[in-house]
Amino acid sequence: MSASIAIVGRPNVGKSTLFNRLVGRKLAIVDDRPGVTRDRREGDARLGHLSFKVIDTAGLEVAEDASLAGRMRAQTEAAIALCDLVLFMIDARAGLTPADEHFAEVARRSGKPVIVVANKTESRTGFQGAYEGFSLGLGDPVPISAEHGEGMADLEEAIAAILPAAANEAEEDVADTDAVVSGEEGEEEAIVLDAGIARPLRVAIIGRPNAGKSTLINALIGQDRLLTGPEAGITRDTISVDWTWRDKRIKLFDTAGMRKKARIEDKLEKLSVSDGLRAVRFAEVVVLLLDSAAPFEKQDLQIADLVEREGRALVVALNKWDLVENRNKTLADAREMFERLLPQLRGAPLVTLSGLSEQGLDRLMEATFRAFATWNRRVPTAKLNRWLGGVLEHHPPPAVSGRRIKIRYMTQVKTRPPHFAVFGNQLDALPESFLRYLVNGLRDTFDMPGVPIRLSMRSSRNPFDRKSKSK
Template sequence: MTAKVAILGRPNVGKSTLFNRLVGRKLALVDDQPGVTRDRREGDGRLADLTFRIFDTAGLDDAPRGSLEDRMSAQSETAIADADVCLFVIDARAGVTPVDREFASRLRRHGKPVIVLANKSEGKAGEAGALEAFSLGLGDPIAISAEHGEGMDGLYDALLPFVKGEDKPEGDEEDEEEIANRPLKLAIIGQPNAGKSTLINALLGTDRVLTGPEAGITRDAIAIDWSWRGKPVTLWDTAGIRRKSRVTGKVEKLAVADGLRAIRFADAVVVLIDAGIEIERQDLTLADLAAQEGRAVVIALSKWDLVEDKQKRLKDIKDDMADILPEIRGVTIVPISAHHEKGLDRLMEAVFVAVEKWNSRISTGQLNRWLETMLERNPPPAPSGRRIKIRYVTQVNARPPTFSLFGNQLEHLPESYVRYLMNGIRETFELWGTPLRFNRRGGRNPFDKGRK
């Protein structure tokens, strides 16, 4: 079983920088402003041959009960309870503060193994603070620089008793079963305060991520491993994405970029829209963005319990989607109430159906029989008196379904005719709501080889 390692400490001591170094990627947002990290973030950590699951946490803070800071600290307490070993980070340049001493006592009460890391110890400025860390009574501190990678050998030695080395021989390939059981990557996106984190918690059945009336609580794109009806899923909770002109401040810009990155790496995207207010252009822009990235898309209408005339509201939204989002015409729309845990199974069923369509492959024979019917029904136009000839079509890729048209003068094929073909494929092969791609290529039909 993979060991779990939690990174803890007061705000702005370099926890997220250390997290990024151990996972080998810039997953967590890093900024000089304290309190950037709010939710517990997970990743697969590695240090030489040691592999482990690592948690980046919000800074432990002594805050009024019920406040955002208090809820952030509660997430850190949960990480301590789940961890096999805790990395307690202090700022060596600032020395040991009263807050450090308070939370060292809190860690002792949990009874978990603790490794003290005196971060920012590069140069002479951090020497005194590193020595002062002995006074915490949690064992010998290790002087490190998470930013520059110094002291990682000492951290390796300290982790060795708690973390096993990698058993899998180098160069081993994943077997077919492992590939088939890869988790579905599902990103939840939407505007601030649409209810994304509340939906995540409702799906998981626990308060895994921070929620509250304050808009913009989530900053990092938080990845959470989960299982729905025995099917592995990695859920991505993302920061609310506002219109570009309204995004202010470095941290919000980093958070939005993190959310957009989650969309690009997802298999499927749930676009969460607050059904209690009028649909804004930004809601439709987010759905279109997911479609342009070629992801499987499902629209979820949150806070459905607050809507009075539900039938009229649903009809209006479907009409808006059909008019403005031709890229995912027929996309599935699922009303939900995360607060009352209503519609969640229907939502996940819709996600897996959308992913199945997204993975669809259609044989060349079926496609060309379909194409023949479409050409008879509505032949291509003849610009400048020369008729465009479409000779054949084949599917070249899935995820999303991508097709290549072969023929003459296809560069003059109008977009309206391409949409006619797209809608024909959707109707014939039941690919409603799935982004489709069409490539146009000239040249002769390779299936005519040998024919006269």
């Protein structure tokens, strides 16, 4: 197991900037205002010849335990308890504050080795302010500039002196933690579910603010890993959590709540939503979490349509089901609305659950793996064309300018989602209604409910058409 290092300190000292520098990607949201980071975030880091796991934490503040700041501090204290080394970061330009001295004492009492990191020392004033770190009594401060990459060699030397084992792991490949939001290649790699998963199944939990996404993930993994509370919009960064369900590896992604685009004015919320959209783009299964009291509002429909456009497998979950009184009527109404408002995702799993009371969690995961299996389904070409022949016999395509459109054959060109190529003449003239007819027939005949289905039209070239020859 690789060594674990937690970056702690008061708000706005540059913890997330250093985290991004160490992992080599802009994973954590960074802004000039304090208190941007709330949940603790993990990533695989490299620094010179060192390889280790780094944890970004929320800024430490003195507050009541029940308040949001108090719950954020509890998450940071949990990171300190789990790590092997603490990087206690101070702002060298601002100098030491009473809060720095208070939380330095917290780090000292943890019993973990501590390195004082004096950030923002790119200027002469900042470099001189780094010497104030000696007064904390935690050893020699290491002056760095996380934004400009200065002092990284000194930080590497200080870490290697305390965690020499980290140097032995430097040649290993960095795992794909948070790769879902980095835009890396290799998304078509196969996953074997029964014989052992080559890599974890990526599942993104999305929805409107305060739908209960973080609470659901905490219930699934059985621990208070993510920050939760009655306040809407607590989650900002997309946080990945590794989990195993029935011997199957899963990487869960908690995302920020997505409001209507017109209502998003704050820069931080724009960054949070953008981070969540990247999570959808690189996930394999997306769980759209709805509030049972008000399901399928306009924003829910737009989010579901986004998932369909991105070609992800979708599972719709009605959360807070324990608060519903007339469950049979509510579920029937929800199914009717789903089929009527989202015909392009007809047949997608609709699951009822309660993250707070931990009801329906197994049903959710079973539906997730069923959706993933459907998303990977491949139809043999011979079987596909026997079906196509029957379809064309009962419902031939319409004529265009007196000439009937001829469809010769069809084949599946890829999965994830299922993608079919149709070959024939004048296929560009096929009306949308006939294409929907083909898609619905494929969905019903070959048992592909709820997954996006793609059709590509490939018309033969006319040898007597000069324009065709010029192309």
